[in-house]
Amino acid sequence: MRHFNALRTLALAIPAAAALSFNAVAQDLDETYWYASGDPTVPDGQLWATSYGECWQSAPPDGPTNLPPCQMEVRDPLVLRLQFALDRFGIDDITNPQALAELDEYIADVKATPRDERLVIGGFTDKLGTFDYNMVLSENRAATVRNYMIDQGIPPGDIVRVNGYSWDVPAEYQIGDLGPLENNPLRRRVVILEVPPGM
Numbered sequence: 001m002r003h004f005n006a007l008r009t010l011a012l013a014i015p016a017a018a019a020l021s022f023n024a025v026a027q028d029l030d031e032t033y034w035y036a037s038g039d040p041t042v043p044d045g046q047l048w049a050t051s052y053g054e055c056w057q058s059a060p061p062d063g064p065t066n067l068p069p070c071q072m073e074v075r076d077p078l079v080l081r082l083q084f085a086l087d088r089f090g091i092d093d094i095t096n097p098q099a100l101a102e103l104d105e106y107i108a109d110v111k112a113t114p115r116d117e118r119l120v121i122g123g124f125t126d127k128l129g130t131f132d133y134n135m136v137l138s139e140n141r142a143a144t145v146r147n148y149m150i151d152q153g154i155p156p157g158d159i160v161r162v163n164g165y166s167w168d169v170p171a172e173y174q175i176g177d178l179g180p181l182e183n184n185p186l187r188r189r190v191v192i193l194e195v196p197p198g199m
Contacts, residue, residue: 074195077173078191081189089144110154111153118160118195120192120193123137125137125166126185135165143162167181173191
C-alpha cells in the first residue's frame, strides 16, 4: 500500500513540476518575439516587425534571446496628385488615370512585405469652396483611394483611418512645398501614410 501511495504521489508531482518548469522557461523568453515557419515565400532567418511592434522570424536560431532588436522603418508617404473632375470624387471621375500607376506600385510594395502595415489616408483641397464642403469632398476622395486599395487586395483592416481635411493640413501630412491656398492644384491631393507601432 505504501508503494502504491508513493507512485500516486509521484504521478501527481510530475505534471506539477513540468508546469512549473514550463512557466519558468516562458518567463525567461521575450514574448515580443515570435517565429513563423513553413512558409516557402519567406527566406529562412528573415526578420520583420508587425504593426504591434512584435518581432517575427521565419526560422529560430538559438532562441528569441539571440534575435537583434526589434526595429521597423515605416515606408515613405505617398502623395497622390489625382485630378478629379470639379466637385466629383469617384474613381471614374479622375481625369489623369495614369497617376494611379503610382498607387498601384505602392499597393504592390505593401502586399510584398511580410509585416502588417497600418495605413492612414488623408484627402485635401485648395481654398475654392467653403471649408465644410471641402471637408466632405476631401474625405470622399480619400475614401475612393481606400476602396481602390481594398479592391486591389489590401486588407480593409490595414487601413486604420480615412479623413478629409479640406485645406487644413495636419503636421504629419505637410510633405513638400504646398504653395498658396487659393486655386492651387498642389493642394488637391490624397496622401497615404504608414503609422509606426504604438501610435
